[in-house]
Amino acid sequence: xxxxxxxxxxxxxxxxxxxxxxxxxxxxxxxxxxxxxxxxxxxxxxxxxxxxxxxxxxxxxxxxxxxxxxxxxxxxxxxxxxxxxxxxxxxxxxxxxxxxxxxxxxxxxxxxxxxxxxxxxxxxxxxxxxxxxxxxxxxxxxxxxxxxxxxxxxxxxxxxxxxxxxxxxxxxxxxxxxxxxxxxxxxxxxxxxxxxxxxxxxxxxxxxxxxxxxxxxxxxxxxxxxxxxxxxxxxxxxxxxxxxxxxxxxxxxxxxxxxxxxxxxxxxxxxxxxxxxxxxxxxxxxxxxxxxxxxxxxxxxxxxxxxxxxxxxxxxxxxxxxxxxxxxxxxxxxxxxxxxxxxxxxxxxxxxxxxxxxxxxxxxxxxxxxxxxxxxxxxx
Amino acid sequence: xxxxxxxxxxxxxxxxxxxxxxxxxxxxxxxxxxxxxxxxxxxxxxxxxxxxxxxxxxxxxxxxxxxxxxxxxxxxxxxxxxxxxxxxxxxxxxxxxxxxxxxxxxxxxxxxxxxxxxxxxxxxxxxxxxxxxxxxxxxxxxxxxxxxxxxxxxxxxxxxxxxxxxxxxxxxxxxxxxxxxxxxxxxxxxxxxxxxxxxxxxxxxxxxxxxxxxxxxxxxxxxxxxxxxxxxxxxxxxxxxxxxxxxxxxxxxxxxxxxxxxxxxxxxxxxxxxxxxxxxxxxxxxxxxxxxxxxxxxxxxxxxxxxxxxxxxxxxxxxxxxxxxxxxxxxxxxxxxxxxxxxxxxxxxxxxxxxxxxxxxxxxxxxxxxxxxxxxxxxxxxxxxxxxxxxxxxxxxxxxxxxxxxxxxx
Numbered sequence: 001x002x003x004x005x006x007x008x009x010x011x012x013x014x015x016x017x018x019x020x021x022x023x024x025x026x027x028x029x030x031x032x033x034x035x036x037x038x039x040x041x042x043x044x045x046x047x048x049x050x051x052x053x054x055x056x057x058x059x060x061x062x063x064x065x066x067x068x069x070x071x072x073x074x075x076x077x078x079x080x081x082x083x084x085x086x087x088x089x090x091x092x093x094x095x096x097x098x099x100x101x102x103x104x105x106x107x108x109x110x111x112x113x114x115x116x117x118x119x120x121x122x123x124x125x126x127x128x129x130x131x132x133x134x135x136x137x138x139x140x141x142x143x144x145x146x147x148x149x150x151x152x153x154x155x156x157x158x159x160x161x162x163x164x165x166x167x168x169x170x171x172x173x174x175x176x177x178x179x180x181x182x183x184x185x186x187x188x189x190x191x192x193x194x195x196x197x198x199x200x201x202x203x204x205x206x207x208x209x210x211x212x213x214x215x216x217x218x219x220x221x222x223x224x225x226x227x228x229x230x231x232x233x234x235x236x237x238x239x240x241x242x243x244x245x246x247x248x249x250x251x252x253x254x255x256x257x258x259x260x261x262x263x264x265x266x267x268x269x270x271x272x273x274x275x276x277x278x279x280x281x282x283x284x285x286x287x288x289x290x291x292x293x294x295x296x297x298x299x300x301x302x303x304x305x306x307x308x309x310x311x312x313x314x315x316x317x318x319x320x321x322x323x324x325x326x327x328x329x330x331x332x333x334x335x336x337x338x339x340x341x342x343x344x345x346x347x348x349x350x351x352x353x354x355x356x357x358x359x360x361x362x363x364x365x366x367x368x369x370x371x372x373x374x375x376x377x378x379x380x
Numbered sequence: 381x382x383x384x385x386x387x388x389x390x391x392x393x394x395x396x397x398x399x400x401x402x403x404x405x406x407x408x409x410x411x412x413x414x415x416x417x418x419x420x421x422x423x424x425x426x427x428x429x430x431x432x433x434x435x436x437x438x439x440x441x442x443x444x445x446x447x448x449x450x451x452x453x454x455x456x457x458x459x460x461x462x463x464x465x466x467x468x469x470x471x472x473x474x475x476x477x478x479x480x481x482x483x484x485x486x487x488x489x490x491x492x493x494x495x496x497x498x499x500x501x502x503x504x505x506x507x508x509x510x511x512x513x514x515x516x517x518x519x520x521x522x523x524x525x526x527x528x529x530x531x532x533x534x535x536x537x538x539x540x541x542x543x544x545x546x547x548x549x550x551x552x553x554x555x556x557x558x559x560x561x562x563x564x565x566x567x568x569x570x571x572x573x574x575x576x577x578x579x580x581x582x583x584x585x586x587x588x589x590x591x592x593x594x595x596x597x598x599x600x601x602x603x604x605x606x607x608x609x610x611x612x613x614x615x616x617x618x619x620x621x622x623x624x625x626x627x628x629x630x631x632x633x634x635x636x637x638x639x640x641x642x643x644x645x646x647x648x649x650x651x652x653x654x655x656x657x658x659x660x661x662x663x664x665x666x667x668x669x670x671x672x673x674x675x676x677x678x679x680x681x682x683x684x685x686x687x688x689x690x691x692x693x694x695x696x697x698x699x700x701x702x703x704x705x706x707x708x709x710x711x712x713x714x715x716x717x718x719x720x721x722x723x724x725x726x727x728x729x730x731x732x733x734x735x736x737x738x739x740x741x742x743x744x745x746x747x748x749x750x751x752x753x754x755x756x757x758x759x760x761x762x763x764x765x766x767x768x769x770x771x772x773x774x775x776x777x778x779x780x781x782x783x784x785x786x787x788x789x790x
Contacts, residue, residue, distance in 0.1 A: 147559060147562065153531075157535075
């Protein structure tokens with residue numbers, strides 16, 4: 001009689017390609033990237049970092065109501081996106097705007113959503129950072145945790161039925177793996193043999209809950225075996241490792257019709273959101289250390305500089321260009337018209353039913369009777 | 381059993397109908413919007429209930445019992461050869477299956493997911509034979525994780541499939557509430573119309589035969605507030621098939637409520653393709669004195685009470701509201717304007733049920749037409765007991781309906 005131990009004798013290995021100095025670790029195997037792709041990846045990582053910084057500042061200035069940064073997780077965002085194709089359907093949690101960025105969502109489009117103006121594809125109905133783009137195969141962010149995971153399995157099921165050369169990809173944090181939806185979705189992906197990639201951003205914190213209070217397993221990758229899902233633990237701050245892992249995962253998922261679980265180990269450098277001050281529950285020097293010494297953007301830059309593909313001039317040019325583009329986009333978005341009152345009632349159903357038409361009429365009558373009690377800049 | 385004709389041909393048959401008779405033969409359907417108050421009954425009447433017949437015989441009188449078997453196949457109808465009548469006879473669960481099967485044949489995107497829906501055929505046999513016919517991928521057996529397979533259905537719907545998610549019992553869908561409320565009803569709106577969710581969520585609910593409190597839930601109360609979804613309740617084989625098909629063709633998420641005790645109702649339904657409009661109520665029995673609004677199983681209790689009422693000289697108008705969200709205020713309103721008295725008979729609990737919302741809607745919209753306050757008969761605010769007698773007392777019985785009408789009409 002032997003009981004299986006509650007923890008493995010050896011912790012799962014973490015796949016890494018670049019060391020902290022941006023140099024290739026000897027004997028590491030990885031999928032090579034061309035200069036073009038590497039530079040594009042790096043530019044996108046810088047853009048994401050700058051986007052986050054500028055929008056965070058905008059929220060602090062009161063120009064937008066809310067924002068969520070992805071600081072420290074740029075490699076996960078961009079490298080995973082680079083390893084996928086545009087046909088792969090993405091189900092994000094909310095800390096993956098980099099995937100949209102890679103696929104071509106413009107800075108203006110990001111700004112429009114955050115300001116909830118008329119050009120927002122969501123028609124101003126969601127909080128900032130709840131992006132969604134049908135044409136870029138990026139499903140609209142829903143605030144609820146882990147509900148997107150079974151959605152991804154459903155989409156993979158659909159892709160499998162249609163025999164498409166594509167897979168579904170879903171992202172979630174360490175906290176999201178505690179939700180029931182995670183377990184059932186993993187189980188079911190395995191049983192239905194669906195082409196889905198589960199990417200867990202294990203960034204150590206679920207708002208103020210550290211992973212030691214979230215679970216007692218050896219991270220997330222080990223759970224894969226419990227469901228019959230192949231898994232890997234990757235250094236999430238290593239762009240090359242992320243790229244290779246997701247690339248291989250995609251191949252297995254699509255060719256072998258199997259789900260893959262990737263645990264990307266990283267650190268949430270920013271606060272959970274603009275409504276949070278993480279210095280209240282974790283030491284400020286811990287945050288600083290991860291921000292400086294373990295920055296994934298810096299690490300990748302060192303590698304592309306070593307290869308002679310990048311330099312300090314290109315760096316400063318890129319950063320100032322992105323920053324000014326962002327400030328410009330924000331100015332435009334801020335001044336743009338807000339969505340009209342009708343948009344409060346459309347899209348609840350495919351066609352507006354009579355009860356909503358009535359409610360719309362009532363609202364317009366009320367606004368007309370008390371115009372000074374309603375915002376002047378919202379078109380009726 | 382009466383035959384039901386759809387639309388065309390109704391006018392011709394109208395002339396042969398003796399007025400004010402409810403002979404269970406030729407009751408006709410007339411196009412919805414041309415409805416106006418007429419003396420001759422020329423609207424659709426559901427004939428699954430054999431007790432519709434006006435000439436009472438002792439066999440039909442079941443004053444001591446609540447309705448155990450709402451459908452009695454009459455001897456003479458089985459004697460008449462079924463090949464001479466148009467349409468075909470089947471049970472309600474078979475009608476649901478037929479509707480589902482026809483839609484699956486018609487549209488390859490339609491698929492089913494739920495517990496034991498595959499080779500087991502579903503716990504109420506609604507999906508029997510479908511897995512063999514369409515394959516395991518289109519009729520998917522899921523693990524026991526309602527929130528997650530409902531979520532799967534939503535993801536599949538957003539990607540272009542048209543899934544049917546079956547809750548083995550509607551009560552189990554309480555576990556799927558998060559996905560239904562936060563995603564199913566919401567994502568079309570929050571995505572700015574970019575993603576549609578043409579999903580159908582269905583299953584049996586309501587108070588059954590001593591199934592215990594957890595298996596006697598009336599989910600329509602809980603879901604009615606969720607914006608973005610539509611809710612319909614079927615009550616006859618005819619409308620079960622029609623609503624199933626309409627729900628599958630709708631671009632909006634639809635929740636189709638079936639009732640555990642109605643699956644074995646038998647009726648003759650048309651051979652041709654037909655659907656029942658999702659937002660329409662069904663006129664079961666036109667009348668003059670009082671409007672009785674009901675749905676699902678309570679329709680049969682109401683019709684049983686209607687027999688007694690007619691004997692006592694009342695002329696109730698019975699409307700099966702069918703569409704629980706949104707309410708068909710057009711049909712309901714016309715009825716209220718005619719009779720000026722409303723009785724709502726539901727299985728939901730008194731607090732926060734469909735009846736409560738319906739009472740509010742009628743009061744708001746048709747207050748001036750009411751001669752008396754609306755009476756709403758519902759189940760008490762208690763979990764449904766297992767003991768048979770106690771369970772009986774939590775469900776509205778025909779005797780109470782009769783008393784309520786008498787009270788309304790005095």
